[in-house]
Amino acid sequence: MDREDGWSGIVVKKSRAMYDGANLYRKLEIKLDSGEVQDVKVKRDLWKQLEVGDRVTKDAGADPHRD
Template structure:
């Protein structure tokens, strides 16, 4: 678990295939957490007011900015709203 600057708890991971949610991008980050691969993350405030940090592909990461909406349907990857 990681505690954000706002005190919210979230895990840093890829969304599960059966998850469904929508939210607003709060922050974008990237890093080489394993030392060899670049991973891209979005911190998202969900419609339930929960905050999640999710790993996303480069295409989505490049296409969104803070304040953009994203949607995750069960069985698919998150997309820009």
């Protein structure tokens, strides 16, 4: 997915990992309205707000947000 793309979907999984050994990355697995499943890196505040089943939207050129 390109940063300029917009999308909407449902959180199906939350995860976090230290891929480079220094930075903690937070990811959401999102089932898009189109049926496609995508992994999306998100900021800590949004990651903490969301639970599996919550709806998330990303407007073109903006960061994802909870609906």
